[in-house]
Amino acid sequence: MRYCKDFIVVENETITSTLFILKLQYPETLPEIKAGQFVEILVEGNKDVFLRRPISIHDVDIERNQISLLVQIVGKGTDQLSNIKIGDTLNLIFPLGNGFTIVGKRVLLVGGGCGAAPLLYLARVLKQRQIKSDILIGCKDVNHLFSKKEYESLSNLHIATEDGSCGLKGLVTSHKIMEEDFDAIYCCGPTPMMKAISKHAKQKNIPCYVSLEHKMACGFGVCLCCVVETNIGNKRTCVTGPIFLSSDLKDF
Amino acid sequence: MRYCKDFIVVENETITSTLFILKLQYPETLPEIKAGQFVEILVEGNKDVFLRRPISIHDVDIERNQISLLVQIVGKGTDQLSNIKIGDTLNLIFPLGNGFTIVGKRVLLVGGGCGAAPLLYLARVLKQRQIKSDILIGCKDVNHLFSKKEYESLSNLHIATEDGSCGLKGLVTSHKIMEEDFDAIYCCGPTPMMKAISKHAKQKNIPCYVSLEHKMACGFGVCLCCVVETNIGNKRTCVTGPIFLSSDLKDF
């Protein structure tokens, strides 16, 4: 079941000048939400924004009926969204997409930049299911690190920064945690990073789940705009994905 | 000289649920503004508003470099405008149009509803020039009466309300002030009212100036969308007007 409903903004936290976290209150009881699912936001107040904007669910507070979204400002819609005030309403279609398949006993989560958004809620779900997880976050510098405390409380956090201001200096792929044994990898971030991690997983012969951010018009399966080439033909990223087993994707 | 500049909103006063007055601060010295001139407002934040909106200059405070606008909410643009906050900026093209021709020694100003907007500044200018004026305002009821004190300080105020809640109960045309002798009438309001007053002026054989609210795309003479039929052909309301001598208009 998907819903099209208004949420109320209860927090708009600035992380960096281009990164912010929205906490949204649902007036009813939240339906079940899987880690890796996303919402489609109706962005109002900007003449040049016509379609909704897809944003992953960063975290879910099932007791408070709140969800949070981690958003990077890349254009007019996300910029408009960053100005939203506490108390404003935001209309969402949710929850959308397949969400992560939960497998194994010990798994690795790898996130790059704001692409890491869905991993926090994934870490939470994994902990609930008593699956051990390590999480490796790659980002520009220590200022771009978000939700650190939350990650630490749910998982073993490892960090790689471009400038070495926190954790390893360098790319996630060169972090030593990569060499340990896992039953699966969950990776969200820039495509080159996801490809590198998926190659690594292939070598290790373990499944690698990636999250695709294809351009979407509807987000719920009806427009066929968001397709990705898989080994069994074009699939809609918004319903068959956004989480794919990287070995199913033609391009990976 | 016309300008395209940002003003700062210093007041947004609600008169009725559909009527409000904006007071706008100009950051520089205001240029000369004639009574009857208007501005073209860039209305931001609404997806369905594409063109600027023409609004008459209600009053000018030359010492403070402020202008005020009286706006009636009739659709999406004026509705959006009504939500503007103190401190917001508003981009205006101004001053536009010809403004009233000032004639005579004793004149009558007749205003209907929010159409009366330009008459306050006209009364102010007349007083400065030591021209005696009477002003007759017609409106729905006492709640729709605005800027009463200001009118009273500048002119002899007469009122006609539809429900009799203030002044004469009835239309402005039946007010006894109409029977007195004036050198000219200045009339702003709904078209049927302007036509009636202009007919009256014709009988009295005095000039009647009316303000036309034709639909405008540019407001400064270049698009030719706002034409009105005059005795000497189509004229642009935004530059030849919006103030016309009613006897020059085909339809009057």
Added chain:
Amino acid sequence: MNNIDKRLEVTIKDMVLRNPVMTASGTFGYGYDYEDFMNLESLGGIVVKATTGANREGNAYPRMAETSSGMLNAVGLQNKGVDYFCNTLYNKIKDINTNMIVNVSGSSIEEYVEVAEKINELKNIPGIELNISCPNVKQGGMAFGTDPKMAAEVVKAVRRAYNKTLIVKLSPNVTSIVEIAKAVEGEGADSLSLINTLFGMAVDAEKRQPLLSTVTGGLSGPAVKPVALRCVWQVAKQTKLPLIGIGGIMNATDAIEFILVGATAIEVGTANFINPAISQEIVYGISEYLDRHNIKNISDIRGII
């Protein structure tokens, strides 16, 4: 569905629509995708995604670009083909209690005829919408829809093969839409739906490349409404067929505008992406409009402009 507003009922040939509000092909999946958001039976009809003879993978990604008050798409008729439709999809939609229309596409007259013949056998499909106007495939549609002779030929052939309600969907990308409309009327079309998307393109100035894999695509959304209204108005004045107005309808007011210029019914397209319950809301909005203006029947305002 107890509160049916009888004033809204309209007829297109043999098809009775409980109200003029339909949904446009390619924007409403196979109907059931919207069940979470609304009551499908509140609609006058649903036009499902284009169906072709064989399976089609459609165009490469990216297939979508946002534009001012609109979007471009280059989906390219992706679908699993008519046999899959008849054997699998039909069973999933046949009990939806509204007019389920199939949008029929093809690259040749033979393909159109093949699809139409097979759909003709499906009891619960009261009509087809012949898509001769898709700008998104090379050999598919728009060529038929922009040449009166070819349009006439394909309609003639399909008419012979199909005996239920035959709607023909017109392209706005023509010098004279009236000419095409008349050609199609002459060959026995029961109704015309218009417009399909405008032929357009979008560019990423920073990356210096087109935003669609196919460079060009089909423009839809409120940006095209003025063109759509003009097309319906022109065709309404010069043909006798019942028309279905499409293009940029975002709310009940837009729908009323199409009815005023001569549409018997309307289809809601891109708006479904922005508000998935909008088509149902439009039904209510039309009722409200009739109340407010004291109109006894929707047909009283049809084509009065």
Added chain:
Amino acid sequence: MNNIDKRLEVTIKDMVLRNPVMTASGTFGYGYDYEDFMNLESLGGIVVKATTGANREGNAYPRMAETSSGMLNAVGLQNKGVDYFCNTLYNKIKDINTNMIVNVSGSSIEEYVEVAEKINELKNIPGIELNISCPNVKQGGMAFGTDPKMAAEVVKAVRRAYNKTLIVKLSPNVTSIVEIAKAVEGEGADSLSLINTLFGMAVDAEKRQPLLSTVTGGLSGPAVKPVALRCVWQVAKQTKLPLIGIGGIMNATDAIEFILVGATAIEVGTANFINPAISQEIVYGISEYLDRHNIKNISDIRGII
């Protein structure tokens, strides 16, 4: 005008434009109307309002309707005729130090020729833009612009009478704009400008009447940009003439998009109403774009899509 960015200079036949930014006919008056807002000499060129043989009063009011991301106009070529232009207006504009182009309109080949001949005599008018694409007058323009044979005929006749730069302005309201473009190219046009407005209409649902006195009118603004880009791209691929891109240009990025798909210059239209200084700002914006992308000359990105 000391800081001229030499990278922006472009040439259209014999006309040197200091940058590709021109303003579109009907949206910029006679140029001087914008003097309060900007430096006219910062522009590559200015196309003044349509000029016809005799005085025209244009269409009745209302002539304008706002639409989603655009507007419809039905001005209908209101102007005081070519003689008034030559005797009065010309003197007011002849010293504006940029390319002052006259938009030439008519209802017959004779009228087009008459106007062109008279403008040919004016020293400081380096070119005309032949408007064969106005949707707003019955006998005016669009009929010439939608039929390749008629388009060729009028261009042929005007070409004989006019020996400076001849730009022909094309209508998007055709099945194949390439066909018209080629017909016009074949008769000696020096350049093509495209697009003129899309043929559309708007309705007031509450009053149940059209919003324009003429019912239909011409659609402009960002809503039409996808169609305009597609037209320029198509024509650039299939003709050799320098093109002037028009349609929904609101900022420098939009202008760059037109250049990327093959335009040598661009014209800013409706945007002038919303920001009367926008054309000058676009010039600066293009310079910035070249800086940011390290581009030596605007021609390096022309038509690379």
